[in-house]
Amino acid sequence: MIIDIAQNGPWDKLKEVLWLSTHSMEKYEASPAKAAAFQLAQLRVTAAKPAACVMAHARNEQMAGVAALEPSDWESKIYRFLMGKISILLAVGTYTEQLHSYHALLAELETRARAGGLRHLACRVDTRDTAQVHSLESAGFLLMDTTLEYLWKPGLLTPEPPPKWIIRPHQAEDLAPLTKIARTAFTDRMKTRYAEDSHLPLEQTRELYAEWLLESCRGTFAHVVLVAEAAGKPIGFQTYKIDEEFFKATGVALATFGLGTVLSEQRGQRIFPSLLRAVVRWGEGQGVTLSRGRVVVHNLPMQRACQRSGAYVGATFHTFHKWLGSGRPALPCRGVPSGKVSNGQCHSDV
Numbered sequence: 001m002i003i004d005i006a007q008n009g010p011w012d013k014l015k016e017v018l019w020l021s022t023h024s025m026e027k028y029e030a031s032p033a034k035a036a037a038f039q040l041a042q043l044r045v046t047a048a049k050p051a052a053c054v055m056a057h058a059r060n061e062q063m064a065g066v067a068a069l070e071p072s073d074w075e076s077k078i079y080r081f082l083m084g085k086i087s088i089l090l091a092v093g094t095y096t097e098q099l100h101s102y103h104a105l106l107a108e109l110e111t112r113a114r115a116g117g118l119r120h121l122a123c124r125v126d127t128r129d130t131a132q133v134h135s136l137e138s139a140g141f142l143l144m145d146t147t148l149e150y151l152w153k154p155g156l157l158t159p160e161p162p163p164k165w166i167i168r169p170h171q172a173e174d175l176a177p178l179t180k181i182a183r184t185a186f187t188d189r190m191k192t193r194y195a196e197d198s199h200l201p202l203e204q205t206r207e208l209y210a211e212w213l214l215e216s217c218r219g220t221f222a223h224v225v226l227v228a229e230a231a232g233k234p235i236g237f238q239t240y241k242i243d244e245e246f247f248k249a250t251g252v253a254l255a256t257f258g259l260g261t262v263l264s265e266q267r268g269q270r271i272f273p274s275l276l277r278a279v280v281r282w283g284e285g286q287g288v289t290l291s292r293g294r295v296v297v298h299n300l301p302m303q304r305a306c307q308r309s310g311a312y313v314g315a316t317f318h319t320f321h322k323w324l325g326s327g328r329p330a331l332p333c334r335g336v337p338s339g340k341v342s343n344g345q346c347h348s349d350v
C-alpha cells in the first residue's frame, strides 16, 4: 500500500526505513541516529516544496519503503522544460521484497511526475542496491553515469611540491575566462550525465555549466571558488560548498567539491592536485574535517589527480535518467555516428 506521507504522515514511522540510509553515511562519520535525523529533516524540507511529494510503501502494516520526488527548478530553467529528481528511494527486506516496494513507489512517483508536467526525471542510486538498480531499469530509466565518491581529510593530504603557479580565490575579472573554460570542459572530451543524455540539448548543457560556475562565484552554489593562475591568467578552478545542513543535524563538518577543471593546454603538470589540496586546506581553515567529490568512473585523469592529492574512494553511485516527454524517442538515438545525427533530436547535433 502506498501512503502519501507529505499529506497524511506518519513521519515518525519512516525511521523504520530511514535507518537503511545511515549505512551509506557511515563514511561521513555521522552516528546512525544523527544520520537518520538528517534524512528525516531533509524529507520534511522536500515535502514543504511546491510540487514535491514524499511517499511510503507499507507491507503488513510495516513501513517497507520511502521515496521523495522534487522539481529541479534550476535545471528546468536552463533546459526550458520541467525536470525533477527522486531525492530519496529506499526499501527494506529481501531482494524480492525490495523489488516490490521499489516498483510500487516508482509507479506512483511517475504518475505524480507526469501529472505535474515533468518531462525528465533523475535518480542517483548506491551501486550496492541491486534491487533499486533493477527496478529503475525495468521502469525504463537509462543509466547515464557511474561515479566514484572520493573523500579527503586534511591529515591525509600529500605534500605540496614547490609552487609553479598561484592559487587564490576568484576575482571579478576571472568571470569571463572561467565561464569560457566551464562551457566546454564537461561536455566535450569528458562527458557528464547531462552531456550523455540524448534528450538534453548540448548547447543548454554548456549553458548549465557556465551558469553553475557563475552561481558558484556569486556564492549561491559554493562558498569558495579557488583559481589557479599562471602568467597573470586563470588556468583552472575548483568550486567548493560547505554542507551546512548536514553539520547542523550531525555535527560533522562536511563539504562538497562542485565543478573543477584545468585548461586543456595546461594539463598534465599536476596543477589540479595542487588545487584540490588548496581547497581542502581552505575548508580546514573553516573547520571542515571531511570533503567529498564525485568523479565519473571513466575520467581517469581526474581519478589520478584525486589519488595524487591524497583522496580515497568512499562510495560508488549510478545515476539514471528517464525521459517522460512525448514525441521524442524514449531511447537514445541508435546507429548514428557520434556527433552526427540525422533527426535533429540528439544533443550532439545541436
Ligand SMILES: CC(C)(COP(=O)(O)OP(=O)(O)OC[C@H]1O[C@@H](n2cnc3c(N)ncnc32)[C@H](O)[C@@H]1OP(=O)(O)O)[C@@H](O)C(=O)NCCC(=O)NCCS
Binding pocket: 185, 186, 190, 260, 261, 262, 263, 264, 266, 267, 268, 269, 270, 271, 272, 273, 294, 295, 296, 299, 300, 301, 302, 304, 305, 308
Ligand atoms: C581532470 C583534470 C582536472 C586533471 O587536471 P591536471 O592539472 O591535468 O591534473 P594532473 O596534471 O595531475 O594530470 C592528471 C592525469 O592526467 C594525465 N593527463 C591528462 N591529460 C594530459 C595531458 N594533456 N598531458 C599530460 N598528461 C595528461 C596525467 O598524466 C595525469 O596522470 P598521472 O598522474 O598518472 O601522470 C583535467 O584533465 C581536466 O580539466 N579534465 C576535464 C574536466 C574534468 O574532467 N573535470 C573533473 C570533473 S569531476
